[in-house]
Amino acid sequence: MKKILNYINGEYCEPFSGDWLDNYNPSKGEVYSKIAYSSSEDVERAYSAAKDAFPSWSNSTIEERSNILMKIASLIEENLDSLAEAEALDNGKPLTLAKVVDIPRASSNFRFFAHAITQFASEAHESVGLNTMNFTIRQPIGVVGCISPWNLPLYLFTWKIAPALAAGNTVVAKPSEVTPMTAYLLGDICTKAGLPKGVLNIVHGTGPSAGQAIVAHPDIKAISFTGGTQTGEHIARTAAPMFKKLSLELGGKNPNLIFADCNYEKMLSVTVKSSFANQGQICLCGSRIFVEKSIYSKFKKDFVEKVKKLKVGNPFETETNIGALVSRPHLEKVKSYIDLAKEEGGKILCGGNQVIIEGSENGYYLEPTVIEILDYQCRVNQEEIFGPVVTMMPFENEEEVLKMANSVKYGLSATLWTSNLDRTMRVSKQLEAGIVWVNTWLNRDLRTPFGGIKSSGVGREGGFEALKFFTEAKNVCIKYD
Numbered sequence: 001m002k003k004i005l006n007y008i009n010g011e012y013c014e015p016f017s018g019d020w021l022d023n024y025n026p027s028k029g030e031v032y033s034k035i036a037y038s039s040s041e042d043v044e045r046a047y048s049a050a051k052d053a054f055p056s057w058s059n060s061t062i063e064e065r066s067n068i069l070m071k072i073a074s075l076i077e078e079n080l081d082s083l084a085e086a087e088a089l090d091n092g093k094p095l096t097l098a099k100v101v102d103i104p105r106a107s108s109n110f111r112f113f114a115h116a117i118t119q120f121a122s123e124a125h126e127s128v129g130l131n132t133m134n135f136t137i138r139q140p141i142g143v144v145g146c147i148s149p150w151n152l153p154l155y156l157f158t159w160k161i162a163p164a165l166a167a168g169n170t171v172v173a174k175p176s177e178v179t180p181m182t183a184y185l186l187g188d189i190c191t192k193a194g195l196p197k198g199v200l201n202i203v204h205g206t207g208p209s210a211g212q213a214i215v216a217h218p219d220i221k222a223i224s225f226t227g228g229t230q231t232g233e234h235i236a237r238t239a240a241p242m243f244k245k246l247s248l249e250l251g252g253k254n255p256n257l258i259f260a261d262c263n264y265e266k267m268l269s270v271t272v273k274s275s276f277a278n279q280g281q282i283c284l285c286g287s288r289i290f291v292e293k294s295i296y297s298k299f300k301k302d303f304v305e306k307v308k309k310l311k312v313g314n315p316f317e318t319e320t321n322i323g324a325l326v327s328r329p330h331l332e333k334v335k336s337y338i339d340l341a342k343e344e345g346g347k348i349l350c351g352g353n354q355v356i357i358e359g360s361e362n363g364y365y366l367e368p369t370v371i372e373i374l375d376y377q378c379r380v381n382q383e384e385i386f387g388p389v390v391t392m393m394p395f396e397n398e399e400e401v402l403k404m405a406n407s408v409k410y411g412l413s414a415t416l417w418t419s420n421l422d423r424t425m426r427v428s429k430q431l432e433a434g435i436v437w438v439n440t441w442l443n444r445d446l447r448t449p450f451g452g453i454k455s456s457g458v459g460r461e462g463g464f465e466a467l468k469f470f471t472e473a474k475n476v477c478i479k480y481d
């Protein structure tokens with residue numbers, strides 16, 4: 001059976017423990033490969049390679065680093081089909097989605113930061129009258145840690161690694177143990193692109209073992225983490241006494257506010273996507289739908305009709321809209337929320353059941369589910385489900401919908417549908433979220449700051465924000481006569 005090995009010092013290697021984790025194919029519910037079960041010894045080995053590689057990498061020219069990142073981007077593009085197939089097999093997402101979103105974006109991440117680093121400037125402040133000149137230099141931190149989740153595996157893994165490398169750091173990275181395959185394949189691509197040995201080290205294994213070892217390592221000075229809020233809390237507690245720099249991109253329970261004055265047809269088709277893309281397993285999915293009362297009945301009917309047409313099926317079939325959920329435990333968690341919704345008085349408008357696909361009877365398939373709720377404070381409307389499940393309820397006015405939208409502990413993103421410019425401004429300013437989309441969803445310009453507030457995290461990634469995170473600012477003040 002295929003083994004997913006660590007990639008350390010430019011070479012694939014087995015874990016010290018000699019132990020392996022099972023890697024499941026969610027569309028079949030079968031083990032199809034084995035993952036290195038790494039421990040602190042493997043992380044130490046990765047750290048040591050990264051430490052040795054740092055002096056040379058951090059002193060390379062911007063052009064040298066940029067060229068290598070561009071080569072990685074090109075190689076990802078050249079291998080788009082095989083990487084997309086690997087992603088669909090490992091994660092259960094539709095192959096079509098992996099081909100148009102995940103893998104192209106992984107390539108864009110490298111290409112974007114290859115360019116961004118060439119434009120990343122430092123500031124200078126002259127104190128006229130005091131005869132001093134200040135200039136700020138931004139230096140790479142050293143060895144940094146990048147830890148990513150399973151929902152957009154290569155997309156989010158590279159979203160961290162690319163700026164870290166561009167800024168001159170060396171990296172110890174860990175992808176999710178639920179979806180490690182494309183991160184494993186990235187090692188080979190980096191070697192082919194000429195990335196020097198030890199600059200990027202990829203360690204596989206569980207959060208409590210390999211992940212914890214990265215976070216607890218005293219000389220890994222910064223951690224960029226994307227994952228669940230509870231894990232983020234744990235990481236913050238571990239890292240705080242060592243004063244590590246932290247970027248935490250955590251969970252969400254994003255509201256979708258639909259006003260009667262919106263472009264209805266556009267809203268309807270985008271809302272189907274923002275609810276169920278990637279089986280609803282995107283931290284930015286609009287899982288709480290609030291609809292202005294005057295169009296609520298119409299929306300309910302039209303939306304449910306469209307959702308019922310979504311095809312749940314094998315990720316490798318082109319007509320599939322909804323693939324498999326990522327794992328058995330995740331499927332069980334999502335189903336438990338559907339049961340809870342019923343207990344809480346929610347009405348299942350469509351979906352709610354596991355789907356058995358012929359030939360893939362053990363796969364983790366679930367119908368896209370729409371739940372009409374009575375109270376915005378019910379648990380199903382407050383807690384992150386992270387699956388193909390949305391709630392909906394009507395609202396009377398702006399004030400009421402803002403109260404409902406802001407009632408959760410999360411604050412990642414929000415979507416607003418209206419053609420009223422005054423309302424756009426008023427509501428955008430009052431929404432408690434790091435990102436607000438108006439009349440669109442998941443429209444990303446990689447230069448923009450990305451991240452959440454409240455329990456959705458701290459820090460921003462994207463554009464120069466990411467390069468700032470992965471560098472330390474040092475001010476040099478010169479007195480002249």
Ligand code: NAD
Nearest residue numbers: 148149150175176207211212227228231249250251252283
């Ligand atoms: P998770 O927190 O279980 O795991 C994320 C990563 O952290 C994995 O690589 C895991 O092995 C590792 N990990 C777990 N425990 C650890 C520990 N103690 N120390 C160090 N590392 C540890 O999250 P998940 O289930 O993989 O992903 C789903 C979550 O990610 C959802 O909550 C989702 O909202 C969130 N997410 C957020 C964003 C964002 O940008 N804000 C993007 C995608 C996903």
